[in-house]
Amino acid sequence: MENGSSLHPPLAAIALAFRDAEGEINSDFVAAATKAIAADEAAALRALVEDLHPSDLGALLEALEPDDRPRLIELLGPDFNFAALTEVDDSVREDILEELETETVVEGVRELDVDDAVYILEDLDAEDRAEILDKLPAMERVALQRSLEYPEGSAGRRMQAELIAVPPFWTVGQTIDFMRETEDLPSTFYEIFVIDPGGHLLGSVPLDRLLRTKRPVTINEIMTDEPDRVDAKQPQDEVARIFQRYNLVSAAVVDESGRLVGVMMVDDIVDVIEDEADAEIKALGGVQSGEEISDSVWDIVKSRSSWLFVNLCMAIVGASVIGLFEESLQKMVALAVLMPIVSSMGGNAGTQTMTVTVRALATRDLGRGNAWRVIRRELVVGLVNGITFAMLLAGVAILWFGLAQLGAVIGLALVVTLIAAALGGIVIPLILNRFDIDPAVSSGPLVTTITDVVGFFAFLGIATFWFGL
Incomplete structure (x- = not known):
């Protein structure tokens, strides 16, 4: 036992x-x-x-x-x-x-x-x-x-090599009998591929069409002459977009000479989409794509420290702008109290625009054809949000410190900051993408620094000018 x-x-x-x-x-x-x-x-x-x-x-x-x-x-x-x-x-x-x-x-x-x-x-x-x-x-x-x-990262790495391929002169009956009698068939398949003696892809027949056709009919008569196909060396993310765009369930994978080498299935594409989304989310947070929840403390420290160092350098740049207005801050403490509000609003607005932009670039919804239209739209959004929240924050500043002029100053500063945040959130990813630099990885620190620098400079500069500090 x-x-x-x-x-x-x-x-x-x-x-x-x-x-x-x-x-x-x-x-x-x-x-x-x-x-x-x-x-x-x-x-x-x-x-x-x-x-x-x-x-x-x-x-x-x-x-x-x-x-x-x-x-x-x-x-x-x-x-x-x-x-x-x-x-x-x-x-x-x-x-x-x-x-x-x-x-x-x-x-x-x-x-x-x-x-x-x-x-x-x-x-x-x-x-x-x-x-x-x-x-x-x-x-x-x-x-x-x-x-x-x-x-690595190509369709050839993700494809299933197990598939069913038949010559065009076979009949529907021969094909069905072949599938019934062959034990070593793929576990899941949705179409039969048609090839010539050299293995070149000629067409495909969906299973539903095959089963609805009389047995004597030849495969050549019912096959699709232009089957869905992808190149074996094509990047997985491009293949995923093709599946998404055309609602595919499967697609033939061919080599550079057009020979059938495999098949991509929708379950493989789901994994690709999940991996791409996972990598993009991590990149936006300054985390390496390979970091997993099961990693050790040391591995996570190594993964995150590089971007924390970059953020530290960018923060020093922002702090240096504040240093230019040291005397103004000493003369009016209210500026130091309200300054983080401007920075926070600008950072959040920039992150919102940047997130939408990076996602649109990843899905190819944003490109040269519509870039200027989207930039103009984001500028208008920044202006409208800036005016709306400027009036709200100006009221808060007046009630808080009893200075109407201070409300006007911070209101103007917030309008400038939100416009800059909207512009930076879309232009920076576009520029990085133009130079083949992953915008998901590099945009965050740059957008944050620009909004902080513009926000601090606008608020403290306007206040210094307005009050003669």
């Missing part, structure tokens, strides 16, 4: 739910898995996780202590679905792979679709990757090596 028999019945009887009503991971489930791992109860662990989707299995791996993660895989053996490793943070996956035996990784990779296998292997050291590939059967090794040879 297997060692896990003593723990298996209670776990099976409890039938723990993996997620609670709010969708969070059930802590009792994690505790039960931890207990089974600590006791080397393979059967109990298998009974606990056997029905989990790879995504949930990946979430369980992340919830476990680092030492328990490779032990879970070892205990499950062939029953562990390596697709779960595509659902975890990069740092977690790398740590797990370092602890596993090479033979275990080889066997796990063999069970995966090519795109998932490539996703796992591409981040490994060249030496470790070569060792795994050398132990794979020749046909499987060639397919993986071909995908790994494409540039």
